[in-house]
Structures are given as structure tokens and as C-alpha cells.
Amino acid sequence: MRMLAGVFALFILIGADGRGFAQQSDLVIGTEGSYPPFNFTDASGNLQGFDIDIAKALCVKLQANCRFVAQDWEGLIPALLSKKIDAIVASMSITEERMKVVAFTQRYYRTPARFVAPKSSHITDTSPDGLAGKSLGAQSSTIHAKYLEEHYQESTIKLYGSHDTAMLDLAAGRIDAVLVQSTAVYDWLNKTPEGACCEFVGEPLSDPAYFGLGAGIAVRKEDEALREQLNQAIDAIRADGTYQQINAKYFPFSIY
CATH class of the missing domain: 3.40.190.10 (Periplasmic binding protein-like II)
Structure with a gap:
């Protein structure tokens, strides 16, 4: 741009x-x-x-x-x-x-941060232990990326240049979950064919120390x-x- x-x-x-x-x-x-x-x-x-x-x-x-x-x-x-x-x-x-x-x-x-994962994954535990060994995505240079890097060291963290690219990889099955601001994926989950694959999993995350x-x-x-x-x-x-x-x-x- x-x-x-x-x-x-x-x-x-x-x-x-x-x-x-x-x-x-x-x-x-x-x-x-x-x-x-x-x-x-x-x-x-x-x-x-x-x-x-x-x-x-x-x-x-x-x-x-x-x-x-x-x-x-x-x-x-x-x-x-x-x-x-x-x-x-x-x-x-x-x-x-x-x-x-x-x-x-x-x-x-x-708005709080949420994990989004494929409905077929049956992920319910989004704690660091629950997602150990999983591939997790977030947009680079964001609070979500920093949170993953600091707390999910037993997971594989993949960072993306844009939010859209992360969601496309999630829909394609190349990663297991994405951490994102919840309202940013509202339309994608509810109004697009690609988003029908996925859902929010785990509890909302809103600790000001991490999420501002x-x-x-x-x-x-x-x-x-x-x-x-x-x-x-x-x-x-x-x-x-x-x-x-x-x-x-x-x-x-x-x-x-």
C-alpha cells in the first residue's frame, strides 16, 4: 500500500x-x-x-x-x-x-481476545498445557502475538503480516488455532463461507496487563x-x- x-x-x-x-x-x-x-x-x-x-x-x-x-x-x-x-x-x-x-x-x-479453532478440532482447553504441541497463529507485532510467545512456549507459534492471512491458514488447516480480537472475526465467522469452518474456543482473555x-x-x-x-x-x-x-x-x- x-x-x-x-x-x-x-x-x-x-x-x-x-x-x-x-x-x-x-x-x-x-x-x-x-x-x-x-x-x-x-x-x-x-x-x-x-x-x-x-x-x-x-x-x-x-x-x-x-x-x-x-x-x-x-x-x-x-x-x-x-x-x-x-x-x-x-x-x-x-x-x-x-x-x-x-x-x-x-x-x-x-473487546476481549479469543482463540478461534476449527469446529472439528474439539478444542476446549485453551490453556498453555491444553494447546501444547499445537500450531497457533496471530498477526505479528500485536498484543496477541506477544501473549502467545510469552505463554505458549510448548506450542508452535506462526506469525502473519495480516489478520486475513492468519484466518485463511486456519480455514485451510495449516494451523490449529488463531488468537485474535473477538470482534475482528465476528463477520468472518458469521457471514462468510470460509468462516463456517470455525468457532470461538475457550474463555475470553481480557487481562489489561497483556491486552491493554x-x-x-x-x-x-x-x-x-x-x-x-x-x-x-x-x-x-x-x-x-x-x-x-x-x-x-x-x-x-x-x-x-
């Missing part, structure tokens, strides 16, 4: 309508583009998904001219720090490790004014019903 070449200036001004929202020139938002239903590229090459809709709603509140850039997951934080983008809206979990290098807004959603405090918007640490303006905008779209409308477009349950 192409990286937007220019670095756009960001100007924070006080909104003239008294709401205190930011009024900005070009605000460049980075996302992954391969994590449906949160962010993905449609047949016309346009970015779509929950993350994208939330970001667009926030841009309306900020009165900002937002440009979206698709970037490989592992390159998102480097792109932010090098000022190629101004914010990351890509279902990035708020973790202590990431907060060492970037700042986060409050969460804009939170929910998904937040990452900005550079020095951009405190932008972080605060985004927090105000998140509060605003939840208060006026915009958030709930976007939520209902993708899920029949609240993910906040």
Missing part, C-alpha cells in the same frame, strides 16, 4: 463556536486497511470500516480536513514518529509498552493539544448518538 509522500502541517486553533474543538488544516490519519470490519479496502480501493467511520466522525467534530493513509501494521508507529502521519486510528490497543513511545486518547472501543485498556488513537507525545481535542470529540460523538449509529452499522451489540 502506498504511503502518502508529503508531510502535512498541523495547526491547532480554538473553535469559533465555543465548543473548544480543534480546527485544523490537513490532518493525516494512518490506518492498516487489512483488518475487517475495522479497517479494510473495498473493491474500489477506498478505505472502509468501523475505525474509518469513527475517524471521519471525529474529523467532523474537529472541523478538520482529514486524509487517510494505508500503512502496513508494523510501520504505523514509525510513520507517526517520523511525522508522515499525525494520528493512528487502526484498532491499536493501549498498552504500557506502546505508551513508552506514543500517547493515546481514551479508548473508543474494547481498549483501542485508542495514537498521537505523538508532544501533540498533547491534539490528544485532548480528540478526547473531547470522542465524548461528543458518544453524547450525540453518532458513535452508537456507527457501532450498530457493524455489530448487533455494543463494543464500547
Whole structure:
């Protein structure tokens, strides 16, 4: 996916309508583009998904001219720090490790991690002992990958460049289970022929020490004014019903 070449200036001004929202020139938002239903590229090459809709709603509140850039997951934080983008809206979990290098807004959603396995596997015990000897998948450079590497050392861990590739390998029988954010596979399990093969197994995993405090918007640490303006905008779209409308477009349950 192409990286937007220019670095756009960001100007924070006080909104003239008294709401205190930011009024900005070009605000460049980075996302992954391969994590449906949160962010993905449609047949016309346009970015779509929950993350994208939330970001667009926030841009309306900020009165900002937002440009979206698709970037490989592992390159998102480097792109932010090098000022190629101004914010990351890509279902990035708020973790202590990431907060060492970037700042986060409050969460804009939170869901537990789950293992997904073929229905024919009859897996019920997803503890490290229960999955010893199994081949387990996750997207690389994610909290799920780190959790597997730290706790499932008796299993074979296979990491993927994208969430979609991991699920395709699971459906093809090349791995035994995938650890993933539960809502990220909701559509795949319930609405696709490939997903009919599989199901959630074991209990949800939500320990904040490993899985963070929910998904937040990452900005550079020095951009405190932008972080605060985004927090105000998140509060605003939840208060006026915009958030709930976007939520209902993708899920029949609240993910906040």
C-alpha cells in the first residue's frame, strides 16, 4: 500500500463556536486497511470500516480536513514518529509498552481476545498445557502475538503480516488455532463461507496487563493539544448518538 509522500502541517486553533474543538488544516490519519470490519479496502480501493467511520466522525467534530493513509501494521508507529502521519486510528490497543513511545486518547472501543479453532478440532482447553504441541497463529507485532510467545512456549507459534492471512491458514488447516480480537472475526465467522469452518474456543482473555485498556488513537507525545481535542470529540460523538449509529452499522451489540 502506498504511503502518502508529503508531510502535512498541523495547526491547532480554538473553535469559533465555543465548543473548544480543534480546527485544523490537513490532518493525516494512518490506518492498516487489512483488518475487517475495522479497517479494510473495498473493491474500489477506498478505505472502509468501523475505525474509518469513527475517524471521519471525529474529523467532523474537529472541523478538520482529514486524509487517510494505508500503512502496513508494523510501520504505523514509525510513520507517526517520523511525522508522515499525525494520528493512528487502526484498532491499536493501549498498552504500557506502546505508551513508552506514543500517547493515546481514551479508548473508543474494547473487546476481549479469543482463540478461534476449527469446529472439528474439539478444542476446549485453551490453556498453555491444553494447546501444547499445537500450531497457533496471530498477526505479528500485536498484543496477541506477544501473549502467545510469552505463554505458549510448548506450542508452535506462526506469525502473519495480516489478520486475513492468519484466518485463511486456519480455514485451510495449516494451523490449529488463531488468537485474535473477538470482534475482528465476528463477520468472518458469521457471514462468510470460509468462516463456517470455525468457532470461538475457550474463555475470553481480557487481562489489561497483556491486552491493554481498549483501542485508542495514537498521537505523538508532544501533540498533547491534539490528544485532548480528540478526547473531547470522542465524548461528543458518544453524547450525540453518532458513535452508537456507527457501532450498530457493524455489530448487533455494543463494543464500547
